[in-house]
Amino acid sequence: MRKSVLALLAVATLGLAACDRIAPQRSGGGETTVTEAGTRTVTPRGALSDSEQSTVSLFANAAPSVVQVVGRTQTSIGAGSGFVWDQQGHVVTNNHVVEAQEIMVRLANGDALRAEVIGRAPQYDIAVLRLERAPGVPPLAIGSSSDLRVGQSVFAIGNPFGLDQSLSSGIVSALQRRLPTPQGREIADVIQTDAAINPGNSGGPLLDSAARVIGVNTAIFSPTGVNSGIGFAIPIDTVARVVPDLIANGRTPTAGIGILVADEAVATRLGVEGVLIWETSPGGPAARAGLRGTNPQAGVLGDVIVEANGHPVARLADLTNEFERVGVGRTITLVIERGKGNRSQVQVPVQDIGD
Known part of the structure; x- marks a missing residue:
């Protein structure tokens, strides 16, 4: 009995296999199309959308x-x-x-x-x-980051996780973000986007819908290191200003006035509101302008910078951003506080403090 059941199952299986093909059938004098069981007809589509x-x-x-x-x-x-x-x-x-x-x-x-x-x-x-040789491909068109608007479309091309020539798209999520650097400064006017930017995208272009570079993808904000919808790009206006210097001189000037400032946490514990000068460089612009550093032994705080060119200064990034806007070779107007409530205005030349 068991053998006969197995034989029937085998016959049934063979029968099903044989039925995968539908034999031509006559119907009304015509022959139907031979098709594979389970196949589908491709549905034509129209043109791609604009x-x-x-x-x-x-x-x-x-x-x-x-x-x-x-x-x-x-x-x-x-x-x-x-x-x-x-x-x-x-x-x-x-x-x-x-x-x-x-x-x-x-x-x-x-x-x-x-x-x-x-x-x-x-x-x-x-x-x-x-x-080592010219790549033989045209350079990308350069746009502007000064007129970007939140909500406009952006596109990132790069090599996330080593997967080359990958495209992702999104929008400008926010503008004028600040991105810290290891040097204690901040990159100003950074573009925030929700276009997928992952490890390997760093250094690639962020493009607008006209295929112009509007930023250089540089970082993501994610506890896992994988895109979570918040990416950042250095604005092209900054890049376009810096790159010619790098090509010509290998470096770009670092604008400053020759001061070492106190750590923000230290300044907060001391009850300081603004940027506390810890030291001035001997012979530097700040020292020549009469700015004073802190004397820990005597318990005397240095000058506190509270305003630069009419803009309030709450932390070092506020000050360095104003240095960048003014530029090397020009003069910046600072409001300093020397002692509680004793404020004065001073003009200080901005110079290149880079190595």
Whole structure:
């Protein structure tokens, strides 16, 4: 009995397999189409929508000028993104992407080229590479970040997790954010976006809908290190000001007045509202203008900067941002407090305090 049941199951299975093909049938003198069981007919679609066509065109035109940047150290290999800046073979990326002994750049067509770092601006997290030969692709168009509006469309092209030539899209989520740097300064007017920016996107371009670079993707805000809808890009107006200096001189000026300020936590504990001067550089602009540092032994606080060029100063970033706006070689107007309630105005030249 058991054998006969198994035999029937086998016959039934064979029968089902044989029925996967539908034999031609006559119906009304005609023959039906032979089809595979379970197959579906492709439904034709119309043309892509205008927005889809625009995005496809944007990627097709911009992607060849976006590169993968690979940095090798003695112990590790890291990767990020970058984009072609000019016809001479210069590539813009993040400074933190190229903190390595050996740099290679892989073009969109797969070519791998050696590259050297010819300029760094750590205070803006920007670096410029020079390729061993011109890449043979056009540089990306440069836009402006001064007229961006929250809600407008943006597109990021890069190499997240090493997956090259990836496109993500979103909107400008916020403007005028501040991004801290390891040097104790802050990058001003940073663009916030919800376009997916993940590890490997750093250094790649953030584009507007006209395929112009409006920012350089640099960081995400996420406890897991994976995109959570909040990414940041350095504004192109800053990048466009810094890059020519990096190409010509290898560095860009760091605007300042020659002071060392107290840690914000220390100033808060001392009841200081503003930026407390801890030391002045001998012979520097601040010292020549008569500004005073703190004397811990005597228990005397230094001058507190509370205003710069008419803007309130609550922390160091407020002050350094005003230095950047004024620029090296010009004069900044400071309001200082020396002793409780005793305020005065002083003019101080801004100079290059970089190494």
